[in-house]
Amino acid sequence: MPESRSIWLRRERSGRGPTPEHGRDRIAAAAIDLADAGGLDAVSTRRVAAAIGAGATSLYRYVRSRDELLELMLDTATGELDLTAPVTGDWRGDLLVLAHDLRAVYRRHPWLLDLAQGQAPLTPRSVAFLEYALAILRDVQAPGGAKMEAIALATGLVAQLTRLEVAAGRSSADWQAAQVEYLTAIVAEGRHPNLSAAIAAPGGAGDGEDVLDRVLPRVVAGVLGIA
C-alpha cells in the first residue's frame, strides 16, 4: 500500500517512533513569516528549517517537497478568511463581502498572488472556501461547472486587482526606475499618442467607489449567463 500522494490524507503523527518535535502549523507559520517579509523566494527549505530551529534537511520529515510546503502555507493563509457569516440569499452582496475579505488576505500575504495563480491546489481550507462560495450561489440557476468557473474567475479578478494595487510596493526601486526611464523615452519619442495621453490624463478609475464592487458582479453574472 503506497503512501498517499496528498499530504492531507497522511496523518501528521504516525504512532510509532519518537514524537516529532515540530508541527505542520508551526512550519507553515514560520514559512509564512518568511514569505511576508521577503516574498516566496525567501522561503527556502533551509531557511524555514532554521526558523523553527531544525536541521537543514529535517523539514523533509514533514513535507515531501517544497511544493507541499507551499501547499501548507496556502492552506493556513486561506484559513484567515471568515467563512462564518450566514448566507443571506443575496448572492451578489455575499460574494462581494467574501471578495473583500479575500482581497484583505491577498494584501496581507502578497506572495499568495504568485502562488494561487492557476488552479489552486485543494487543501482542507481551500475546499471550505469553495464550499462556502458554492453555498452563496446555491439558489442561482446554473450548472455546477459554470459556478466553479465563475468562482475561479472571481478570485482571479480579485487577485489581478490586488496585483495592480501592490505592484508599486513589490518591485524593486531599480526595476521601477528602469520602467520609468523607458516610458519617458517612449513618450518623448512621440510615436505613441494614445499612451502619452493616457498617462497625462489625471484619472483614477472610480469616482471613489470601488472597482471591485462594480466589476465582480458583472463577471459572475456573465459567466453564469444571467442578464
Place this chain on the structure above:
Amino acid sequence: MPESRSIWLRRERSGRGPTPEHGRDRIAAAAIDLADAGGLDAVSTRRVAAAIGAGATSLYRYVRSRDELLELMLDTATGELDLTAPVTGDWRGDLLVLAHDLRAVYRRHPWLLDLAQGQAPLTPRSVAFLEYALAILRDVQAPGGAKMEAIALATGLVAQLTRLEVAAGRSSADWQAAQVEYLTAIVAEGRHPNLSAAIAAPGGAGDGEDVLDRVLPRVVAGVLGIA
C-alpha cells in the same frame, strides 16, 4: 554616465570591439523554444547559452540578468500579436478580436501566464500592444487611468481563462492524481454537499458560445463606468 537601466535603451551593438556572434532575437527565440517545451524552469542561462552554441556564461554579454532574458522573451512573444487590423469604432468588437488573439498567444506559450501575471514590464512590443488597445478605446469617454486599468483587467481575464483551460495539461500526472485522490475523499466524507453537487452536475459554463465573449465586455464596461 551610467549605462541605462533598461535593456531597450541600450544599443544591441556598440561600435567598438569585435562583432557579437549572436543577436537578441536569436537568444530570445532559443529561450522561447526551451520554455515552450519545458516551461519557464527549463530556461536557465546555461541551457540557453548551450542552445545558441555559446559558452556557459556568455549570455551575460547580451543580458544583465535572467530577468532581462525573460523580458526579451515576453517582447518577442508579444510580437506574435496582430496589431495591424484597423480600429473600426466598435470598441467591444475590436477588443474581443484582440483578446482572442491574445488567448491564442497564451495557448501557444503557456509560460507567458507565469510571466505576465503582475504588471507586465514595458518592452517595445508590449508598449505597441498598449497603444493599440488604447486606440480601440479612443472614443470612449473615460479618464486615461481608467482605460489603463481596464486593459490590465482585460488581459488578466484572458490570462485567467487560459490558465483554467491549460491547467489540465500543464500539471504533472502525479499532481493531478493527488488532487483527484483528495477530492474523492472529500466527497466521500459527505461534509461538503454543495461541492459534491457541483462536481456531480454535468455542466460546462456556456451553451457553446464563448465565456470570453460574454465576460470581457462587461469587465471593461464595469471598469469604465459604462452602464
Place this chain on the structure above:
DNA sequence: CTACACTGCGAGCGCTGTACGCGGAAAAGG
C-alpha cells in the same frame, strides 16, 4: 524486554544565477 518504526541530522549531489578576470579581436585616433 525486545524489536521495530520512526525521528533528527550531517554529508553530499547536481543544479542554479551571477561576478570576475583573462586573452584576443575589431574599430577609432593619429
Place this chain on the structure above:
DNA sequence: CCTTTTCCGCGTACAGCGCTCGCAGTGTAG
C-alpha cells in the same frame, strides 16, 4: 600604418538551491 581603446567569448568560482541517503538514537507496540 600602428597604437590604443573597447569590447567579445569564456573558464573559473562561489553561494545558495531542492533533494537523497544513511546513520545514530528514541519512542511505542507486541
